[in-house]
Amino acid sequence: MGKFKVWDGFIRSFHWLLVIAIATLYLSAEEGMLELHFVAGFFTLALLITRLIWGVIGSKTAKLTALIHSPLAALKSFKVGDSKPGHGAAGSYMVIAFFILILVQLISGLMTTDDILTDGPLVQYVSSNIVEWASWVHHRNFDLLFYAIILHITAIIIYRFRGKKLVKAMITGNTQTNQPHSNEKITKAPWLAFVIFAVLLIVLMTTWGAEPLAYLLS
Ligand code: HEM
Ligand code: HEM
Secondary structure: EEEEEEOOOOHHHHHHHHHHHHHHHHHHHHOOOHHHHHHHHHHHHHHHHHHHHHHHHOOOOOOOOOOOHOOOHHHHHHHOOOOOOOOOOHHHHHHHHHHHHHHHHHHHHHEEOOOOEEEEOOHHHHHHHHHHHHHHHHHHHHHHHOOOOHHHHHHHHEEEEEOOOOHHHHHOOEEEOOOOOOOOOOOOOHHHHHHHHHHHHHHHHHHHOOOHHHHHHH
16 A cells, blocks of 8 residues: 555645635624625635636646546445545535535625625625625525535545545545555646635735725724
8 A cells, every 4th residue: 555645735725724714704604793704705715716727727636627427427436436536426526516505605795785784895786686686695505505514524424434534635635545556646736726826815805805804904
């Protein structure tokens, strides 16, 4: 058995920063701390856009095309497992669902209002019907995202009982393998992803984020 790098540094940072960001978004909404909610929202937007770009130019295991599997392959992967490194066939459906749910949550948030003081940055550009609809979507879609997170963590625990240490791999980047091609390098250096993320973050925080950020820092 040898060690094999399966997740590059950006994918791992993306995952754990996303977990922290979503927890912050949930708690800040519950506590009515909308400045923090907005700043965490713009952070998540920069993170997800970078992940989608990295899904085109990044490592083999980060590629969005690697997420496409037939439903039959997904069913088979439950029974016999997956042989290739990266997300399995069933897990890929989960990842696609996450990307869509988080994107819907972000876009609807930009057009959501609390009906009192705070408007998402796109509220002023769209009709009141759209704002009403987006606010409804923002509340309801979060429930779906919440169920997806519960399902995701349950699946990871089930895989652990079946002997797969997925969390360890998402922390260290490495997995154990006895495949002959184990010294083949499939991950790319993540620096370009971090540069793209930093640029997006600076743009978002100095435009839409400037006001809530100034409030938080004052
Ligand atoms: C807010 C909660 C969470 C969200 C939104 C989330 C989302 C995601 C996403 C989008 C991926 C795909 C990563 C990528 O390719 O970019 C992923 C993978 C993964 N997540 Fe989470 N996650 C959450 C919580 C957790 C927690 C708490 C754990 C640990 C118990 C965990 C363990 C993993 C593991 C091990 C993978 C890799 C699965 C594989 O090998 O295919 N996640 N998660
Ligand atoms: C993945 C990202 C996001 C998550 C997980 C999230 C989550 C939430 C949750 C759970 C609520 C409370 C819903 C309820 O009370 O039922 C909420 C409300 C809200 N969110 Fe977000 N949000 C996200 C992004 C954003 C963004 C980017 C913006 C705007 C910049 C935004 C603006 C708002 C506003 C204005 C409210 C209404 C608060 C109220 O009704 O009092 N959200 N969000």
